[in-house]
Amino acid sequence: MTTAKTGLTVLDEVFTTAKAEDRAALIAYLPAGYPTVRGSTGLLTQALEAGADLVEVGLPYSDPVLDGPVIQHAVDTALRGGVRVRDTLTVVETLAARGGRAVVMTYWNPVLRYGPEAFARDLASAGGLGVITPDLVPDEENGWLAATTATGIAPIFLVAPSSTEQRIADTAAASRGFLYTASTMGVTGARDAVSDTAKALVERTRRHTDLPLGVGLGVRSGGQASEVASFADGVIVGSALVSAAEHGRAAVARLTSELAAGVRGNHTGR
Amino acid sequence: MATAPGGLPTASDGLSEHGHDPDATGHFGRYGGRFMPEALIAAVDEVAAEYDKARHDPEFLAELDRLQRDYAGRPSPVTDARRLSEHAGGARILLKREDLNHTGSHKINNVLGQALLTQRMGKTRVIAETGAGQHGVATATAAALLGLDCMVYMGEVDTERQALNVARMRLLGAEVVPVTTGSRTLKDALNEAYRDWVATVGHTHYVLGTAAGPHPFPMMVRDFHRVIGLEARAQVLERYDRLPDAVVACVGGGSNAIGIFHPFLDDSAVRLVGCEAAGDGVDTGRHAASIGGGTPGALHGALTYLLQDEDGQTIESHSISAGLDYPGVGPEHSFLHDIGRAEYVPVTDTEAMDAFRLLCRTEGIIPAIESAHAVAGAVRLGRELGPDATILVNLSGRGDKDVDTAARWFDVVDAEALPTDPPAQDQPEATGEREL
Ligand SMILES: Cc1ncc(COP(=O)(O)O)c(C=O)c1O
Numbered sequence: 001m002t003t004a005k006t007g008l009t010v011l012d013e014v015f016t017t018a019k020a021e022d023r024a025a026l027i028a029y030l031p032a033g034y035p036t037v038r039g040s041t042g043l044l045t046q047a048l049e050a051g052a053d054l055v056e057v058g059l060p061y062s063d064p065v066l067d068g069p070v071i072q073h074a075v076d077t078a079l080r081g082g083v084r085v086r087d088t089l090t091v092v093e094t095l096a097a098r099g100g101r102a103v104v105m106t107y108w109n110p111v112l113r114y115g116p117e118a119f120a121r122d123l124a125s126a127g128g129l130g131v132i133t134p135d136l137v138p139d140e141e142n143g144w145l146a147a148t149t150a151t152g153i154a155p156i157f158l159v160a161p162s163s164t165e166q167r168i169a170d171t172a173a174a175s176r177g178f179l180y181t182a183s184t185m186g187v188t189g190a191r192d193a194v195s196d197t198a199k200a201l202v203e204r205t206r207r208h209t210d211l212p213l214g215v216g217l218g219v220r221s222g223g224q225a226s227e228v229a230s231f232a233d234g235v236i237v238g239s240a241l242v243s244a245a246e247h248g249r250a251a252v253a254r255l256t257s258e259l260a261a262g263v264r265g266n267h268t269g270r
Numbered sequence: 271m272a273t274a275p276g277g278l279p280t281a282s283d284g285l286s287e288h289g290h291d292p293d294a295t296g297h298f299g300r301y302g303g304r305f306m307p308e309a310l311i312a313a314v315d316e317v318a319a320e321y322d323k324a325r326h327d328p329e330f331l332a333e334l335d336r337l338q339r340d341y342a343g344r345p346s347p348v349t350d351a352r353r354l355s356e357h358a359g360g361a362r363i364l365l366k367r368e369d370l371n372h373t374g375s376h377k378i379n380n381v382l383g384q385a386l387l388t389q390r391m392g393k394t395r396v397i398a399e400t401g402a403g404q405h406g407v408a409t410a411t412a413a414a415l416l417g418l419d420c421m422v423y424m425g426e427v428d429t430e431r432q433a434l435n436v437a438r439m440r441l442l443g444a445e446v447v448p449v450t451t452g453s454r455t456l457k458d459a460l461n462e463a464y465r466d467w468v469a470t471v472g473h474t475h476y477v478l479g480t481a482a483g484p485h486p487f488p489m490m491v492r493d494f495h496r497v498i499g500l501e502a503r504a505q506v507l508e509r510y511d512r513l514p515d516a517v518v519a520c521v522g523g524g525s526n527a528i529g530i531f532h533p534f535l536d537d538s539a540v541r542l543v544g545c546e547a548a549g550d551g552v553d554t555g556r557h558a559a560s561i562g563g564g565t566p567g568a569l570h571g572a573l574t575y576l577l578q579d580e581d582g583q584t585i586e587s588h589s590i591s592a593g594l595d596y597p598g599v600g601p602e603h604s605f606l607h608d609i610g611r612a613e614y615v616p617v618t619d620t621e622a623m624d625a626f627r628l629l630c631r632t633e634g635i636i637p638a639i640e641s642a643h644a645v646a647g648a649v650r651l652g653r654e655l656g657p658d659a660t661i662l663v664n665l666s667g668r669g670d671k672d673v674d675t676a677a678r679w680f681d682v683v684d685a686e687a688l689p690t691d692p693p694a695q696d697q698p699e700a701t702g703e704r705e706l
Contacts, residue, residue: 008498062583063569064458064688065464066307083580108305109568109691113582135568139295140303160309164579167311186469 006152007103007129012143014101015130015212015233024229024263026051029105029160031058034074034082034093037238041094043245048100050253051260055095056132056236059088059106064215068189070239081233085110089126096127103130103156103177111144120147130154130177138174145174158182159205161197172209177236181205183217189239191218198230224255225262235263253269278345278504281338281379282331285324285498290450290535294574296485299608303599304484305568310464313471318486330386337382341415342372344497348505348662351530353632354645361659364514364531365635366502368666371641375638375667376498376526377408380592381477383494385412388475395419395474397669399463401428401522402593402640403435403455404667405479412477420444423462425455428592434671453586454594456522460570480523481600484571488528488600489676490672495529499603502662503533508658516541516651519664520616520643522558522593524600531612541613545647547589548616560599561607561614574601589621590675593640593667615650617643623679625649626669638667639675 008059010197018025028047034041044055060078064071092102104123112117130153136144138157148155154177159168164184172179182193183198198215205213215228216236228235237259242253272651280499296302304314324330338344345466347370368376396418399404406422413420426448429436439446452458456690460483467476499517506514517534519527521544531542549557557563564575577585577597578668589595606612622639625646629637637645641664648663653657655661669676 030402033340044430062452063461065308066468068465072465076451081584091644111581112568114576135305136304137306137308140305140573150543158308160307162312164312167308171308182309184469185471187465211526266303 001042007124008152008154008176010101011090011129015178017051018233020077023265024232025053025234026225026260027056027234028052028241029056029058029236030072030241031060031071031078032088032247033060033078033081035077036081037083037087037091041091042249044091044102045098045100046093046249046252047241047256048095050256052256054103056238057088057091057095057102058160059085059104059110061107064107066187067237069185069195070242070257071188074242074245085114088267089122090130090223093121093126102128103132103154104128105132106135106162108136116144117147118196120151120153124151128153130156132156132180134158138171141174150177156180159201160203160215161185164210165204168205171212172205175211176215178212179205179209180236181215181232183215188217191220193236194224196227202231219268222258222262225259226265229263229265235259241251246264276345280335281344281494282335283500285446285493290532292489294483296489298602298605301566301604302485302488302572303573304571305485305521305573306571307468309468313467314390314484314486315322317387317475320387321486321490324390330335330390331676334383336696338497340380342378342382342537343370345501346370348502348509349633351633354629354649355649357628357632357651358649360657361652361655361661363648363667364506364660364662365650366498366533366662368498368664369635369641369668370635372524373408373411374403374670375404375408376495376529376664377405377479378411379480379497380411380494380525381528383419384414384475384477385418388418388477388503388573389416392474393473393475395421395470397419397421397423397463397466397474398477398478398479398673399423399456399459400479401425401459401595402591402659403428403432403439403671404448404593404638406444407435407438407442409477410439410442411477413444414442414462421466422446423449423459423466425449425453427454428456431675432592432671433674448483455587456592457584457598464570469617477606480525481528481602482523482570482572482574482598488572490580491525491533492528492602495525496532497534498526498529498664499531502530506660506662508570510661510703513537513540514660515663515700516543516646516653516659517662518543518648518651520594520666521599521603521641522547522596522640523598524603526664528600528602530662530664531606542606542611543647544612544614544653545643546614547591547594547619547622547643549588549590551618556588558595558597558617560597561603562616566604569598572601574604584670590622590679591633591639593638609653617646621646623676626676626696627680634668635659635665636673637665638669639672641666646706
């Protein structure tokens with residue numbers, strides 16, 4: 001363990017590399033256990049091979065209040081298939097063993113139940129780099145920052161268009177690795193257009209932090225990825241990839257390549 | 271503020287300071303808080319700030335009192351249930367008649383307050399979740415009264431078992447959205463309401479229907495319901511020159527219970543008893559007893575007792591009562607349980623339905639099935655405490671909405687209970703109807 005890089009170091013490399021290439025990083029979300037645990041590992045591997053710099057492994061939860069119908073359905077399928085919290089850790093471990101870079105995206109209660117310290121420890125030893133918690137604000141972290149710091153993984157919080165300047169500053173101060181910038185007020189789901197609010201929020205947030213800013217919610221095409229890449233450090237894609245996953249690995253590879261071209265400023269668009 | 275008939279406390283008195291508020295971000299001990307997406311924090315901050323202003327604004331308080339009196343019909347009476355008492359060990363059973371409020375339950379207390387707050391915030395649309403439909407009906411009613419757009423999320427299972435209330439909401443001009451995700455009951459209706467709110471928060475207020483969710487809802491909803499306990503305490507004192515030995519209420523999310531309990535918190539001799547829905551029985555796993563059969567966790571915005579598996583996934587609750595069929599509970603109840611100030615007891619479907627029929631037959635009052643859980647708890651407690659005891663029960667709602675469910679229940683039960691009954695020739699299906 002002493003020679004291994006910490007999650008924070010590796011995340012830092014992800015964004016430094018992208019920046020050196022004058023582009024944004026591509027961050028791909030897919031839930032563990034969809035359509036099966038093995039199937040999800042395959043899909044996530046595919047996304048990494050097709051050009052995602054980092055994957056978010058979704059930890060399926062029964063009450064995903066910040067997710068729209070596409071992700072709800074996938075997560076529901078995973079849960080009905082019997083996916084467990086430890087399966088998400090196994091998926092991360094498999095990806096990491098193959099050199100993949102992964103963070104976990106999870107609602108807070110499964111972590112709370114697992115025990116925040118134990119979760120941070122087990123994720124770190126699985127090779128995970130950080131944890132995005134869509135329904136945990138730093139105000140309620142209660143030991144989570146200490147637990148993640150102790151294991152070198154990144155606590156990644158969200159800012160939203162409705163966040164006040166003070167809350168953006170506080171949330172950025174609590175986050176490590178990168179900051180998740182929610183592009184719109186709404187749940188996850190592909191949207192036809194990238195809203196202006198994303199750019200405005202990124203500009204506001206830059207005044208408070210040097211952390212890389214990942215923009216998520218609603219990106220679905222190379223064209224949109226390119227647009228977001230022009231002002232953000234990371235482009236996060238979820239629902240569109242989950243929809244592609246319904247059609248199998250090839251569809252995930254195709255969309256990921258399109259998005260990877262998009263974050264490099266060349267897109268075939270759609 | 272006290273201008274109510276008989277000099278009773280009024281709704282606005284419920285909003286005054288009383289030394290039992292949570293900390294600034296809504297924690298009752300370790301419970302409560304704001305386990306919410308950041309996107310909604312600004313909205314709940316706005317609600318908290320507006321509520322804080324409103325509770326000190328004489329104009330708001332006067333308007334709340336006026337609506338509660340002239341529109342909802344407060345104060346609600348306390349009825350001495352003399353014939354019921356014979357089945358409850360001779361204990362005096364006093365019913366706080368929230369069933370007589372306009373729209374038929376306690377829910378209107380909270381809704382009138384939040385609807386006025388919506389206007390103050392300059393918002394034009396309200397959304398709500400509902401289980402039994404009582405909160406949805408109350409919200410649709412207040413929206414009609416104040417000219418607000420209204421959308422109500424209701425689990426598909428509940429739209430079927432509470433069809434009467436769906437029709438009422440539609441008559442009142444609200445849009446009812448059946449929720450088809452998850453267990454298709456109250457918890458999923460809450461999820462959908464949050465999803466709506468995060469996208470519409472600029473012009474929409476979420477009228478949360480129980481004393482749960484993120485701060486300030488547990489505190490604010492409680493305060494709007496404190497009038498129940500304030501009135502009842504004064505009514506009992508005035509009539510009997512003593513306090514009750516126990517106060518009993520059903521607990522879904524916990525709003526009617528916290529409303530009647532709260533003004534008795536400092537009366538340490540008064541037992542506070544919350545009746546949780548035990549469905550088929552807490553040991554069967556098919557129940558909705560979050561405190562009696564759950565563990566602390568975060569759901570729908572608060573840290574509180576909830577039904578969850580070892581992975582922290584919410585376990586679906588089960589209760590014959592749509593309004594109690596929820597796997598969580600308001601955080602202040604979790605706190606009162608842990609410090610031992612209130613006790614929470616299970617009441618099964620069967621016990622509740624027995625009490626439902628008993629109240630119909632002995633007092634001529636058809637209760638909501640939710641409230642029947644409290645009646646069952648009070649009857650049990652009366653047998654334990656005996657004829658010297660006085661027990662105050664929150665009769666949170668009336669049972670019109672439940673007539674279908676009850677008819678089906680008693681058909682089944684009586685058919686099983688009377689296997690040797692001769693087939694009724696001249697009265698088709700007479701067994702159930704006669705028994706009802
Ligand atoms: C009549 C009645 N009582 C009680 C409840 C349960 O809610 P709470 O626990 O918030 O009082 C409901 C909810 O629908 C209800 O309609």
